[in-house]
Amino acid sequence: MAEEKRPHGQMCVLYDRECIGCMECETCDLDPNKICNNCGKCLDIRDYAAIKIDGIVGLDGNNKK
Numbered sequence: 578m579a580e581e582k583r584p585h586g587q588m589c590v591l592y593d594r595e596c597i598g599c600m601e602c603e604t605c606d607l608d609p610n611k612i613c614n615n616c617g618k619c620l621d622i623r624d625y626a627a628i629k630i631d632g633i634v635g636l637d638g639n640n641k642k
Contacts, residue, residue, distance in 0.1 A: 589596050605611040606619040 587596050588594070590602050603612050605613045
């Protein structure tokens, strides 16, 4: 039997199928008329982050506040 060939040799990252070369994965989420340039604006990335520490677990396994 003949070998089954994939058009682009990989699976689609958006849909459960083989890549068909539609380039939908390269489209900007904010502006559909633009190709994604990995600017990150659609990811809501901030320049800072904060975490709240509720307690610390010591080496002996006891919780300390």
